Amino acid sequence: MTLALTVALAAVLVGAIAAIAWPRPLGSILSLAGASVALAVAIFVAGYPIAAVFEAVVAAGLISLLFLFVVDLTDTATLPRGRRAAIAVLGVASAAVGIGALSMGIEVETASATTAASLWAAHPLDLLLVAVLVLVGVLGVVRLSGPGGETA
Amino acid sequence: MIATPIAVVPIVALLAGIVVTYLLDAYSADRRAGAATAGLSLAIALVASVALATGEGGAYSAFGDRPTVLVSGLGTLLGVVGPAVGLIALVGVRDALDDPTGAGRALALAVVAGVVTIGYAPDAFTLYLGFEMLAVATYALVPYAIDRSAAVVAGRQYVVLNAVGSAIAIFGIALLATTEGGLSFVDPTRAVASVGPLAAVSLVVGFGVKGAVVPLHAWVPDAYAEAPHAATVLLAALATPVAIVAMARCLRIVPADVPVGALLIAAGIGSMLVGNLLAYGQSTVRRVLACSSIPHVGYVLVGIGAAFVASGGSVAARGALFHVVANAIMKAGAFVAVAALLGAIGAGADATLDDIAGLGRRLPLAAGTLAVAVLALAGVPPLVGFWGKLLIVIGSANLGALGAVVAIAVVASSFLSLGYYLPIVRALYASPDDREVGTPSRAIAASLAVALVAIVVVGIAPMVGLDAASAGADAIAPLGVMP
Numbered sequence: 322m323t324l325a326l327t328v329a330l331a332a333v334l335v336g337a338i339a340a341i342a343w344p345r346p347l348g349s350i351l352s353l354a355g356a357s358v359a360l361a362v363a364i365f366v367a368g369y370p371i372a373a374v375f376e377a378v379v380a381a382g383l384i385s386l387l388f389l390f391v392v393d394l395t396d397t398a399t400l401p402r403g404r405r406a407a408i409a410v411l412g413v414a415s416a417a418v419g420i421g422a423l424s425m426g427i428e429v430e431t432a433s434a435t436t437a438a439s440l441w442a443a444h445p446l447d448l449l450l451v452a453v454l455v456l457v458g459v460l461g462v463v464r465l466s467g468p469g470g471e472t473a
Numbered sequence: 474m475i476a477t478p479i480a481v482v483p484i485v486a487l488l489a490g491i492v493v494t495y496l497l498d499a500y501s502a503d504r505r506a507g508a509a510t511a512g513l514s515l516a517i518a519l520v521a522s523v524a525l526a527t528g529e530g531g532a533y534s535a536f537g538d539r540p541t542v543l544v545s546g547l548g549t550l551l552g553v554v555g556p557a558v559g560l561i562a563l564v565g566v567r568d569a570l571d572d573p574t575g576a577g578r579a580l581a582l583a584v585v586a587g588v589v590t591i592g593y594a595p596d597a598f599t600l601y602l603g604f605e606m607l608a609v610a611t612y613a614l615v616p617y618a619i620d621r622s623a624a625v626v627a628g629r630q631y632v633v634l635n636a637v638g639s640a641i642a643i644f645g646i647a648l649l650a651t652t653e654g655g656l657s658f659v660d661p662t663r664a665v666a667s668v669g670p671l672a673a674v675s676l677v678v679g680f681g682v683k684g685a686v687v688p689l690h691a692w693v694p695d696a697y698a699e700a701p702h703a704a705t706v707l708l709a710a711l712a713t714p715v716a717i718v719a720m721a722r723c724l725r726i727v728p729a730d731v732p733v734g735a736l737l738i739a740a741g742i743g744s745m746l747v748g749n750l751l752a753y754g755q756s757t758v759r760r761v762l763a764c765s766s767i768p769h770v771g772y773v774l775v776g777i778g779a780a781f782v783a784s785g786g787s788v789a790a791r792g793a794l795f796h797v798v799a800n801a802i803m804k805a806g807a808f809v810a811v812a813a814l815l816g817a818i819g820a821g822a823d824a825t826l827d828d829i830a831g832l833g834r835r836l837p838l839a840a841g842t843l844a845v846a847v848l849a850l851a852g853v854p855p856l857v858g859f860w861g862k863l864l865i866v867i868g869s870a871n872l873g874a875l876g877a878v879v880a881i882a883v884v885a886s887s888f889l890s891l892g893y894y895l896p897i898v899r900a901l902y903a904s905p906d907d908r909e910v911g912t913p914s915r916a917i918a919a920s921l922a923v924a925l926v927a928i929v930v931v932g933i934a935p936m937v938g939l940d941a942a943s944a945g946a947d948a949i950a951p952l953g954v955m956p
Contacts, residue, residue: 326651333644340637349633356640360647367650369598376643446484446541450590450602453488457583457606460495460576461613467574 332359480533490514498575522552540595546944551592565920569701583610627695642679669728680720697763702812737778744771789868796861806924810843831906
């Protein structure tokens, strides 16, 4: 395994464990989003750019958004300043690790941009599934932000 | 390679159904148009899968040489079971997903689309897309009743645990991608690789969260009890057991130096024990049925585990797959029946056995379906829940002491489950009831009748299900080792 892959996979594990163990939902969301970014890097370095794009768009973006909506419905209490600072540090650290690993990954795969494009063309069903999956996530947000949410 | 474009019809019909159903439900004044579209897309997927089951299997490529879908016994089996359960849920308890945003029915279709995609996926990445489709849809379906705080809290717990599970699952798939064998299910190989153990554990844990494998089952009681009835049917009958199928498909291409079988058997026996004990501790009907799903995951796990330990025990794999189908039929029948009973007496998710006491004579179809379904879930012969367990026990017989442990665990778990299933039957028929009760709609009566007939007929004549399970078992049984 390349160094980039090792670093990215380690970041995924740390982020996933933190997402479960973190006592407050906001920390879990940030940890999970960081883990998803790191995972996208790992998949990219492993040679599956289409899967990496999917992971970054859907897992890091869409699911984190859904996550936020669900947490928002539960009317979570405001966190103390120390906790907020710790969460911010974790979020920034996760992003830094992800971006750092991403930059290493891009060095590895820079020459294969054409390959990435052809992969999209060779995965028509996957492309369709990702498009509808994004729609499904949007429908989830539509539902969770629909009538009835204010009274939860 | 096969040449028939029908191969992509099941998935494409459902994906198109999601889009069109949402547009009709959101922008048409008449909700029947959306319901009809959803039903039509499910019917098309079902019929296409039946047609594919009668033809030759193999990979189909829409463009170029790369497989778009893999038509196999497993694909056609899930392609029939998924839409069939979807029809039972959407026709029988469709009102549960009627909301002003119009998203409910489309989300339910997305669950079925995910299940069908898992069946037809030609590689682990496409399988993961199907799994994620299923997962994202249920993230919104579990906390669907957002004006009830209990549902929202259940939804939060479900989303947190399952989102992390999904991340761990694709982590395992990413590790598999680095191996010589790659991600393909069309021409799978299992080259020995150092990442094997970590990949195997990641796949078991990642898919195990959605599959409610003990100790990753914490979300089950609240999510099943608080979700709308139709969503609970889809979760219990499809999403949970199919997550185990997805796990098995991926474990099949994990590098061969990993003792996956023993891990699955241990997890399966733990799931039987803990699930049964949890079910005993529940006070509401829906929560009892919810917790009783965990032992059924255990049966499937030990069947697949026995197949892996035997390095190709196809009888145990057939038993596991047959039980996936049986579980879908039984759980669909049980939860639709509960929806009918609770709807008739105007009770909510917190209804207890006392609330449904005596309804057996007032609502014979709903009560009868629930009674037969729980007896089948307990494994009473000759109902449909019996045969999968029998095949799992027979398939484990050549494993020596481990096989004996599996057999004792399966039989003991079945007897143990009678302790919480029989009180449901007794409550329904023990005492007369003179309450005013509503009449279930014709749609829910039709769904109940279909489920009841399936539980009894597939039980009495199991060869149809066994043949289908035999055709699909290869897709979840272990591969040979590539040196």
